[in-house]
Amino acid sequence: MSRSDEELKENKDKEGKKSDANVPGIESDHSKTKTFVEVTIVGKDKEGIVADTTNYIFKNGGNIEKINQNVVKGLFGMHLEASFPLIDKKKMQSELDSLGKKLQMEVKVHFHEEDKVKNVAILVSKEDHCLLKILNSHVSGEINCNISLIIGSDDKLKPVVESYGIPFFYVNHIEQSLAEREILRLIEKFDIDLIVLARYMRILSPNFVWRYPNRIINIHPSLLPAFPGAYAYVQAYERGAKIIGCTAHFVTEDLDQGPIIIQESFKVLQEDTLETIKVKGQLAEAVALLEAVKLFLEDKLEVYWGKVSYK
Secondary structure (H helix, E strand, O other): OOHHHHHHHHHHHHOOOOOHHHOOOOOOOOHHHOEEEEEEEEEEOOOOHHHHHHHHHHHOOOEEEEEEEEEEOOEEEEEEEEEEOOOOHHHHHHHHHHHHHHHOOEEEEEEEOOOOOOEEEEEEOOOOHHHHHHHHHHHHOOOOOEEEEEEEOOOOOHHHHHHOOOOEEEOOOOOHHHHHHHHHHHHHHOOOOEEEEOOOOOOOOHHHHOOOOOOEEEEEOOOOOOOOOOOHHHHHHHOOOOEEEEEEEEOOOOOOOOOEEEEEEEEOOOOOOHHHHHHHHHHHHHHHHHHHHHHHHOOOEEEEOOEEEEO
């Protein structure tokens, strides 16, 4: 049993006399009106983080739905989802901020609201095919969201973005940690619900990814788990793959290993070259990424044990 399991069990035992409405796995009479809250904690690993956090949830009548933790090179990350029959959002935010200061950890709270029009941030580099697919679908009304901002590691797409009337931020720090710090500041400022990597050609660190579990969607140019990493089409072409495709998936700290949402594929014809494969692949990428984003915006995705299911 992991440390989180032991601490969670201890707190559940302490709360054993509470009503069944606060026991995981047992639905209360008010389950249809409950509010879901995501709590993410990141910082230097130490004892007591899980215990203090879960104890706060139980004391406030919460029911823990999911809990997960990771430790990489002394960096601790925890994601907890809990439901409450009734909450005061400002009070909870303030109290969890205080808990973060006590633990000397960064604590982020995200309130999941049904039917909310979600705020979306799109990260790009130089390629525009996935970005344009999403922007045009947004203009046509195919997807319902607020595209709050677009962040580029290159400024090539700035004129395209501004033609749609969307703020563009050029974040070009060579040091990725500095770039991520600026991106995190922007995402928090705009109260972002979903981050879309539309061919963003930088690898996000665990320090970034843990803050937005199952809220970052990437498109990868292969049928994962085949050909992860860079130059996927080149690898597939050189290996003589007869079916090639792409994968839209949630981002985790393990590169190209996150839960798969959507995959698109196409057959490789005898006359295909590497260039024609890339063109076909880009068309598939745009379709797959848009479909994954649409499913997320419509609250149709659930992740259990690293696997995506549809509601």
